[in-house]
Structures are given as C-alpha cells and as structure tokens.
Amino acid sequence: MKKILDKYKQTGRDSLIPILQAVQDKEGFLSEKSIIKIGKQLQLPVSKIYGVATFYNQFRFQPKGKYHIQVCRGTACHVLGSATVMQELERTLKIKNDETSRNGKFSLEIVACIGACGLAPVIAINGEFHAKVNSKSIKGIIKSLK
C-alpha cells in the first residue's frame, strides 16, 4: 500500500483511478482503510473517492472469496439463460452481485462478456471456465467446491 502511494507521491487527484486500480490489484479489493489513506494523500474527501469508485464496475469493496465466480451476462449468455443461472447462484450462495459470502468462500461478480460466446451460458470460477451451465448443473459445481 505504502509503496503504491509513494509511487504516486508527485501526482495530484488526476491519478486517482490509476491508484485505485493499483491498490485493487495488490489487495484484491478497496478497503475503507486504503480509501481513507488515498484520500489523505490526494487531499480528496473520502465521499468523492467512494463516488468515483462506485461509478466504475471494476472496483469492489469486499475481498474476493476463495472461489470467485464470474457470471457472464453478455448477449449470447443472456439469450441462453444466464439470468436464471445468476438467480440460482444468488439463491444457493445467499449473496448478491459484488458480494462475498460470510465465510469468505464465495464471491459473485457479473461481467459483461468474457469472450466465450460459443460456450454460452458460461461462468468462470477463479479464471476456470465452466461451459453451457444451467441452473441444475450449477448446483453440482458449487457442491463440488464446498
């Protein structure tokens, strides 16, 4: 954290987004602590930083779970039923988009398209693709991870 901030010591508020990206890369999410630290360095109110960070989909405010599940909600996946897949995941994991389960095991993220439309509907767990999933097969996948 300190290293990242030191790197941007000479810059102003225009480097807010690169800093946020670097911090998220390093820590996996933007914690309250790190946002406050960034605010102190850039002399920006925390509410402003939070406003900017929530504007973009790429930033998350909870750590990723042990299994980070990305659900593709692109056009092809949507047509083949990714909405029900998402619903099923929300129901079984009891978390919503961009949230992490209490035991820290699962986190959910909606992504626009992961470029595997031929495999639709597709989800990626820790970067590993699961093709042509449906609300039934998804249960099995989750069970195997538990």
Place this chain on the structure above:
Amino acid sequence: MYITVNNKLIETKKEETILDVLNREGIKVPTLCHLKGMIPTGACRMCVVENIDSGKLVTACSSPIYDGLKIETHSQRVNESRKMIVELLLSNHPDDCLYCVRNKNCELQDLASELSINERRIRGRKNKLPLDRSSASITRDPEKCILCGRCVRVCEEVIGVACIDFVQRGNKTIVGTAFGKGLNTSSCVNCGQCIMVCPTGALTERNHFAEIKDALQNNDLKVAIQYAPAISVSIAEELGMEAGTDINGIMNAAIRKMGFNYVFDTTFGADLTIMEESAELIDRIVNTKTLPLITSCCPGWVKYAEEFAPDFINNLSSCKSPMQMTGAVIKSNFIEQEKIKKEDIYSVAIMPCTAKKFEAQREEMTQNGISDVDAVLTTREFVKFIKLFGINMHNLQPELADNPLGIRTSAGKLFGASGGVAEAAIRTAHFKLTGKELMNFKLGELRGMKGRKEAKIKIGNLELGVVVINGLANTKELFEEIRNGRNDIHFIEVMACPGGCVGGGGQPIKMDENAIRNRAKSLYKIDDNESIKVSHKNPDVQKLYSTFLGEPLSKKSHKLLHTHYQKRDVVI
C-alpha cells in the same frame, strides 16, 4: 451587445449568462440544479430555451451569450421539453406529498403545477431506499431525491466538508455518504445548508415535535423555552409580514399562549458569552497564551474544527454557545431560585440552526447526565408550531420575556449576523482594557455578507487584528496562512452558514440573499435604536455575576459556562 428574447431586443453585458439576463428582465425560467453564485452544471435541463437560429434547445444557465442571439423562452417545444423532464422526475417519486414536510413548499411540486401536469403519463419503478435517521440534526430520504446535486455542491463549495457525493451510476445513482454509512459517522457538521437548497423533501431536520408536545401536556413538568437572537427577525415573512420585521414581543406572547411556562431570550446568553469570551481574549493577550482566539458559538464550526482542523482546537474559545449558557443558567441558577427540581424542568430552544440539535445532545453539554437543553426547534419548526396551536400573530399584544434572563443588550442581538460576535466582543474588550467605551460602536468593516472580512481595531496602544468568516469553506485559506506563520490576528469569528445565523440551516426554506440581508439590517437597526449597546452594561448579567457566578472565568462560570473539545476521528 444585444440579444432577442421572445422577439424583444435586450441589451446585455458580455459576462452575463442567458439566465442572468432573463432574471433581470423578469422572465421566469424554471431551474432545479442552478445555485446562484456558483459555476453552473447544466445538469437538470429545466432552464432550456430555444435558440431560433440553430433550432436547438440550450441551457440558459450555462450557454454563452453572443451578439445577435435569438431565443424563445416559452415556445411549445421548450414547454414540452420541461414538462417531460418533470414527468420523468415524478415517475419514480414517492407520491406522498400530503404527508411530506415540504408539502406546499416544494420546488418539484411547484413545477408540476406550473407546467400543468395533471396526470401520470410515465410510470417508473418507485425507488426503495432506506431512510437515514442516524444524524441528530438531519434526516435524509433518498427516495425523494431528484439528484439535482445542489446539496453536494453546497456541502463541498460553501461549507468545505463534502460528506456527500453521487454514488453508483446510471439509474442506481444516489446521493450518499462514503461507504454508504449513516450521516452521523460521516464528516457532516450538521449545518443544514443542504436542507436549505434541497428542492424536495429529501433532506429535512430531525424533528422533536412529539417530545415537546408531550412535555407541554405533562403537568409535572415546567417547560422553559429560549429563542436565538436571529429568530425574532426571521419569521415575519412566514407569517405574512414584511421580511426582516422584528416581532420579539409578539413572539413572547405567542409562546406563552402555546403553554410554555417560561420564555427566555438567548440574547441574554449571548451577553453572557461576550463577558466570558472577552475576558478569555484579554487573558490570552495579556498572558501571551495561544492566539488567535476563535469563537465557539457555532456548533457547525466547532465540529468542523474537531474534524478538519484539530491543530486549532486550543485556539477555540472554551466558552459554551449562548444557547448552552442560557440552558446551563436555567438548569442551575434559575431553578434554584424558583425551587424547581432539575428533573422537573424541560428546556427547549428555538434556533435558526440544525447543528444546535447536535450540540444540545453532546456529552459535554450535560450536568450529571442531564442535558442543559432538552430539545431544539428550528425556525421552520417553530413556525409550524405556531400554526399547529392556531395562534394568530396579528392579534397579539407584545409581551416581555421572563426574568431574570429577560433583559438583553443589542450587542447580544448582533450575534445573529456574521461579524456580530466579533463586534460585541470588541465593544466589551475595549471597555475592559481601557476603561472607556468605544467612540463609535459601529464596526462597519465587520458587517456584510462577504465570506471573509478583516479589520484592525485600535484598543489603547494595542492593534487588535480581527477576521470574520462566514461559510466554512472560507476557513481553509485563513488557516493555511496562520499555519504558514501569519501572526497579526488576535480574534477570529467563524460562522458555518453564509451571512451568519440569519442565513442558518434552520431558517425558512425559500430564502434568498435579500432575505438574509433584510434580517441582518433589522438586527443592526435594533442596535441603532437601543440604549444598552454593550454586554457588560446588561443589568441582569451584572446581577447574575454579583449573586451567582462571581466574575468572568471564575470557578463557577468555568463549571457552568465553559466546555472542552476533542479531535474527532471520522471519515473525512
């Protein structure tokens, strides 16, 4: 330079915006996001006018003016566009106008009526967002928010706090605090300027009506009430009288009609504050303690200092605010005299301020766990109270406030306007230091609406440097100067709201700069006409010192009238 507005040629100046010209010409163009004196954002698109040559709709608030510009302000196209915007704003708005605090006093409601929107053409999904009642002063209802962004800008640009901003994006956008937490844990200083600019009922003060009504009903309780110096000149327009009229006596009569047992004027507390604060100023100058001394009457400013300028906490005067001083005297000296038990008195204060609600419940403002002031009403709430009790202010004969806190000087009255505390303090400090009164009581350079005023005042052979700030954002530059070594300032007065308390966040909503000016003018007129112009000549204050407190800064006054501050660890 000439432009044509609705086929009429109008002369304009280069630096004006279309909106300025239209306002000057008396043509009303509706606005929602516009704030006078601030850089336009052009976000709400309500002020669009039709450019005849290009055929485009352009925003009057932000489009540049040029010679030969031809516009229509109320063409069919313009009207339909405006109507559509309001219809869209209404599509997801909760339909609870009848139960809303801002009913009949709401810009969105007014626009809907002006644009004759009589049916719901567009149905949107209603917002379902939680009410934020965490703050002691301000309640936020994001469901009623139309995202005009005025509160965000006032909070950042006028107050310099920026505890709220737009969060999320697209149709999920809301105005919220950092990390979506309650306002109470944010850096909000409770000044209420956001309420003053909110066009709808999304921002309101925390209401204590029920408790006060209960107290009035309770026969075992004696209910005392005090009102701030700014109140008597701030409610006239709400009651159909000329803005700025001083209706002090009538107010006393009205308050008694409501059933309050004792009526006090906080101006007495202001005089008391001046006695203590001028003594503190002299003590700090003579004994070369921490200077400059900074006033602590404004609870918004005090919280701001605790959060944003903790290095200046030792500069803050240890004096409580006039409200808390009056409250402390009521719940000590007064109840002793009247032989009332401390549990049997309920103390209410009418303030032009929302931050006072926060101040009243501060831990430092209690004696043995009992608050000195139990409930605070804003000016707005007081007007509602008058109406609730069906009191016709036009038929009342003026009455005097209760003793022994009844007599006040016009110096205390000045507290209501920016520069007033400094002026009153200097009058008394001058007398205490030199034994003589000021030649001219009027300190013109400290008066007026300017955000920062400075003066050098000769007291004997001391040249007293005074700075007066209104609008908290203006403190930033000054403090930077002091941190960088500026040392010719002895006394700083800070008021959070523009214009001081007369422009406070608890004042009637539809307030323009003129109303604030009129109120200040009215206070200065009282000062011109009254015989006792200095706090140290207030006979009741003198009596309180001789019979109860001893002298300024005595042990007893330290216990009752002084307080302390601490650095606040909040997310800023």
